Amino acid sequence: MGKKIKQIAIYGKGGIGKSTTTSNLTAALSEAGYKVMQFGCDPKSDSTNTLRGGTYIPTVLDTLREKTKVNAHEVVFQGFNGIYCVEAGGPAPGVGCAGRGIITAVQLFKQQNIFEELDLDIILYDVLGDVVCGGFAVPIREGIAQHVFTVSSSDFMSIYASNNLFKGISSYSRSGGALLGGVIANSINQPYSKEIVDDFVKRTNTQVVEYIPRSVTVTQSELQGKTVIEAAPESAQADVYRSLAKKIAAHTESKVPTPLEVSDLRVWAGQWGKHLLELEKQNGAAESLIKV
C-alpha cells in the first residue's frame, strides 16, 4: 500500500493573501524536503505565479477547451525547487460555470491517479475566496482534501468569509468531508488584530496555526515573481512561513468548527467595532496630550 498523501485546502476571502501564503507555505514545505504540489483553484489562475518566476502556466480548463481528452501530465509544470504547479483555470468571465470547471479539473487528476504517480507527500489546493457554490466546495468534499485551513485577517469581511467556509465544512463533515485545521492569521501587525482573530477562533472552536505579520519583504519578493523563501531566505518573514510549514506538516487532527449564525456574527463584529472606536478615542486623547 502506498503512502497516504496529505491533501490540504486553503480558503479565504479574495485579496487577503491566500495565494501568497499558500505559495510561501508550499516553498517552505519543499525546502523541508517534502514533494509538494500546489493546485490553484481560481479562474484567475495566478496561484502558482511566484513559484515560477512570475509566469503563467496553461490551465487544465484551457487545455480541455481545446481538446476533449487531456493527459494530466500536460498541465503539470515544475517550479521552484521542483514543486509541481497546476492551475485549474476557468471559463471567460461572465460565461459558463467556473464552479463546475473546478470539479472537472480536480476530477481529471483523480481519475488519472497523477498524485500517486508523482509520489507526492503533500498537495495544497489554493481555492478562490468565498465558498460561493458547490463547485468551489469540491476540495472539502469526501475523497479530496483532509484538512482545511483558512487565511484570514482581522477584517470583518475576511472573518465573515471564514465563517461561511466553516459552515460548508460542518455540513460536508457529516458525509466524510474535510475538517478544519485552523486559521492562518494574516497581516497581523496591531495587537487588536490578534485579539479579534483569537476571539473568533475561540467562539468557533478552532485555533490559530500561525500569525503572519504584514511585511514589505513579501512585496519585494513578489515584485521579483518569487516567494519569500526563494527571494529572501534569510529574512524573518521566511522563518515565519517555515514555522507555519513545520506546523502544517506535523498537523494530524482537524475538527468540525462551530460557525456563528450571521446575526450573532454581526453582533460580535458590532461589539468589536465599539471597542476599536474606544481604543481610537483613547489613542487620540494620548496624542493630544503629547501635543500639549
Place this chain on the structure above:
Amino acid sequence: MTKQPSMKSESISRARFGCAIGAMHTAVAIPGTVPIADCGPGCADKQYISLVFYNGFQGSGYGGGASLPCVNTTEKEVVFGGNDRLRELIQASTKVMKADLFVVTTGCISDIVGDDVASVVGDFQKKNVPVVYAETGGFRGNNFIGHEEVVKSIVDQYVGGYDGPKEQGLVNVWTELPYQNTFWRGDLIEIKRILEGIGLKVNILFGHGSGGVEEWKTVPKAQFNLVLHTWLGLSVAKHLQAKYGQPFLHVPVIPVGSIGTTSFLREVGTYAGADPKKVEAFIKDEESKYYKYIEEFSEFYCEYFFGVPSKFAVVTDSAYALAITKFAVNNLGLIPVKVIITEDPPEEHRDAIREQFHRIADDVSVEVEFIEDGFVIEEALRNSERRPAIIFGTTWDRDVAKDIKAGIVEVSFPASYEVVLSRSYVGYRGALSFIEKIFTVTISASA
C-alpha cells in the same frame, strides 16, 4: 362530500406533467414550426417519450421527437458556456430543416449557467432568421408555465407590434395544453368547428386546424381573445390586452355535451356580437343531431341501469376535471365523490378553481384536492369515503382502480393504454365519443 386537507409530500412519484422545457411541444404543435432544445439529450427525449409517446401515442409531428434539433449539452458547455454550440446548432438547423419558425427552448443547464441565449438568438433575428427563444428551465415550473413562456416569446419576438384595425369576428383561442392533453388535437378541431358554426373566424393556433405562423401573424388583429381554460392562457390574454389593446373573454369550463356547449356558444356569441339567428340556427342543428344519438343510446342506458356507475372520481388537470365533472353531473346524472387536481396550478388561481367546483350544479358542490404526488393520489382514491365506480384519470391510476374494483377511463397524461388520433371529448361531437368510451369501459367490466 367531506373536505379533506390537501396533502403535500416531499416528492412526486408518477408525475402527471412535464417540466417547463416540455413546452418545446407548444412549438411542435404549431404547423411548420420546429423547436430547438437547448438542453441535454435526456431532457428532450424524456419530454417527448412521456408527453407525446406514452400519452395516446400522438406521434412526433413535423419537428418533434427524433427530428428535434438539440444542443445535447455536455460538460464542455457547462464549464465554458453553451453560446457557441447553440449558435452552431441554430445555423445548422436553419440550413437542414425547412421551417417557418424556430423556437429555442432553454433547459436548466443553460438557465443556471447563465448562457446569453437572448444575444445568440438576437443575432439571428437581426438577419431576419425566423427564430425566437423562451427560457424554460425546469426549475421555473412545469410545462404549463413553459407553454405560456413560449407563447409570449412568439408573440413578442416574432409576431411583433401592431396598431392597425381589428377584424370583427376574429377570435384567438387559448385553451388546452397541446400534447399534455391527450385529446387536444380532436378537441381543438371541435372547438374551432363550433365557434365557426356561430359565424366567428377562429385562430385556433395549434394543431391540424391551425394555419401555422400565417395564422399567428393575425393574432393582433383579432377582435378578442377567448381563454377557454380554468387558468392557462390568462396571463397570455392579459399580455395581449396590454400589447394590442385586445379584450378577452374568460370561460373556465371547456364545454362537453349539449347543455354546456349550447350555453358556451350563446355566451361567446353575445360577447362577440355574432348574429343571434346564426348562433341559434347552428345550435338547433347541432342539438338535433346530438340528441338523435342520445335517444338511441338511452335504450342501453335504461336497460343496463344495474351496470352503469353512479359515483365517479376525477384525477386530472383543473380544466379537464371541471369539464368532465360538469358533463358527468349535468348530462349523465353521475355523482362526483373525489376530484383531484394534478397540474399544480399557480396559487393565485386556486380559489377561482375551487369556486368553479362549488358550482357544478344548483345542488352539486365539490371540494377539490390539489395533489401532484402519485402515492398521495392513490391513497386519496383508496381511502375515499365513498367508493367511485369509475375513475376518470391516467394510466397511473389503473392499479388503484383494480384494487377498489372501479372502471377507469384514461383522460389525461399519461394515457398509455389509449391510442388517440382525432378523438375528441369536448363540444357536441366529442361528448358522444366520451359517452361511447365511458360506457364501453363500464360494459367491458363484465366481459
